[in-house]
Amino acid sequence: MRKIVGLFIMLVVSTTAANLSAQNEVDLNSLLTQINADSVLRTVNDLENFGSRFALRSGGNIEVAEYIVQRLENYGITACVDSFYYESNNWLVGDYAQWFYNVRGVLPSENPKDDSIVIVGAHLDAISYDSNYSLLEQAPGADDNASGVAVMLELARICHANRLHFKRDIHFMAYDGEELGLVGSYNDAWKRDTASDRVAVMLNNDMVSYQPDDDWKLTLHWYDNALDIVSRAAEICSQYTDITPVVPTEEENGTSRYSDSYAYYQFGFRAVFAIEYTFSTSYHTYHDVSDSNNYDFLAEVARYNMAMLVTYTELDNTVGVAEQTVAPMACLYPNPVTDKACLQYRLSDNSFVGITVTDLLGRVVLQQNLPAQTAGIHLVELDLSQLPSGVYLCRIRTDKGSETLKIARK
Template identity: 25%
Template sequence: MKKHILTFLVILISGINVIAQVEVSADSLKKHVYVLASDSLEGRGLSTHSGLKAAHYIAGYFKEFGLETIGDSYLHPFNTYFSTTNLVGHNVIALIEGSDSKLKDEYIVLGAHYDHVSFYYNSKGEKIIYNGADDNASGTSGVIELGRALKENSHLLKRSVILIAFDGEESGLIGSTKVLKQEFFPADDIKLMMSIDMIGRYSESQQCVIGAMASVNGGNDILEEVAKNHQIKIKNSGKKVSQRTDSGPFGDFGIPALYISSGIVGPYHKPQDDAETIDYNGMKEITELLFDLTIKLAEQEKLEPSKYLIAQTKNGGVPRLRYGLKASFGSSHHHYSDDFYNGKNKFSYEIGLMTQLKITKNISLLPEVLYSSMGSGFPDGNFRTQSISTPVSLVLASGMGQMNSRFYVSAGAYYSYHFSGKAGGESLDFENRFHQSETGLVFGIGLEVSSIFVSLNFKNGFSEIMKEQDAPKMSSRASYFTIGYMF
């Protein structure tokens, strides 16, 4: 018996932790999910009575735990408009003050959206409710229980912690955007944010995603140290702040913002996302991990954004220099400048590499190197060139909007070198009959969403294709549908 006690003491003294610093109750998490995801709350839609009931439920526990309000109430209403309809949402906000005389004026935000997509009536008149147990009663329950655990252990917190249950996430990250605009606390003093969004399906995914840990300096090292004390399999998704969840507006402000999730698995945005489908032991393990991670982050001497996040914020949500791949598919033809007709359209495509260099927040330079295959109907039969094309364009883009999206237009010039080609089945005679080089204009319009872009692009050749003086004057025309990705 003495030997077992001694072994246990050695483990404790040596700092080998086999459990979290605090134990979160799986039963408490389950209780919250069953209430928030109940049919009586009708899917917790934005600006609905059931959504407001959910907000009061969360605020009731913040009060029970003795958390401080910011202002006179835990509930902070906001207005948003859809067409001419004014909708009123409610963020639920509470504060746990840190214990360090200097660091307590800096904040870590723990947030989760409590709203979901409400309900509808089917053709039979039956009410179909989207209870959103995983999305995101699970994350909201985690924030509630983190509030309890952190308050009970507030002596371990050097920085202050703000807990927020966001409304309006499903309608476009409205609540989290409003929080930063309403300035209940100085946004410059927020050193890190966590968006806890869908943590209820660890048994299915077998991983906990912790996104953008590298958006804070030294973040990966901090996570690695904390993770040693937990049996959870962690997927670290790098430095880029997710725009799919409430971390997005914070990241746009230049605040390191993490995305915590057990993954989009199971009945996502379906009526079957009910409380009985949730893995509560997995939720418990993730919440305990987040408790330890919060304590560790709160005690750091400095919490600073990474150079990548700083550069991205200064450049309107887009890195100053980035590279990408693109593929364009469409049709091309010859334009006969002295005649009233054009050549027949033939399938055309381009694939290759591009680089985008930001000049200002909304203007960038886009050089490309492409393999191009262009064709047209020709008096001697089909005409086709195989070329290396090097367009260079100026891109004018809107600012990044919701879901990390923006519109853009582009215009520039291109140079193409034809290294081979055929007309009527015969190889092109570049020495005597055809020009091997081509120049012209390029222009387009497109949409970028989370580094994926789609666009319509056009090429308008200026230079003549044929060398012979008595040959018809003709130049190339092409139009493409383009899809690409920027790294």
């Protein structure tokens, strides 16, 4: 059983534009309870069913990447395949030249406390070979590393199911070509370095579902630029899960170089790398199938990650969980507008309404808070005549949800 202790987060949900506040309490433990062994198993099964996710097979991993994009988009996360062509060689496969397919899903913060990002990542590719290191056609990679991808997607599911908002952007990442030498993660870390991205922490999960006995342990590999992060990770793992965290000594920490977090470390980003303490007996073989793994353990690893995610992003208490999917079905006309625009929206129930117009830098240029309105269709005139020409975002918020429309001022 998980320990029921700890962090109780009070979310004050206020539709600021409408000058309305309601309170909602989100308890991290209740989020952790929603993490589900069947849900993570489903992802592992789906990925295993590709038969092989070896990055150099014909056509590469485009379909795997598209599957992960689809899953993220189902959870309301804007996602895309980030492909790149790469030529290199390694000891196992010799020279190669191939397209690789990373996945990047972004859950933006609406009120970021700073410009740093929290990354949850795992590699999507797999490899298998026989005792003579001859590559095999079947590479099911259930533990290595469908399990890590399953953690990433489970977090996305929990964020969506609870309409969570955070104070930092979250990037949900899946990397291709890890087994060939961290190819995908290196490419992503390089792009982030080039773009001067700031990363609060990169949470890497690689092989996190093998646990044959009741003595649940998780190794947390560390990097010397992020010792505070591994300490925090161990505390969080102890506090919120039934897993005993193991922080290796410097001599035992060599494995930290053999997974995607190391690529980030090479560019100076801070990371922590979780891996099963009892190493899988089916590593890099065609026996690495879903039946060999422990999905209650994998769900518990996902709980450790969810608690880390909440710790490093912080839940946002200004937009919060009360926001529903029922949008006010608004439209604006004329668009483009010269001076006054008409905003029309439909309320399914009586509701307060707040309207905020911002420029593309997020600066509020116009705000209207309306008293409680009855269900039905309403029209509000917005005077934009004082604004310079350009593109603006008009956000309408009601008790039931919000909608953002783009408007061009001529």
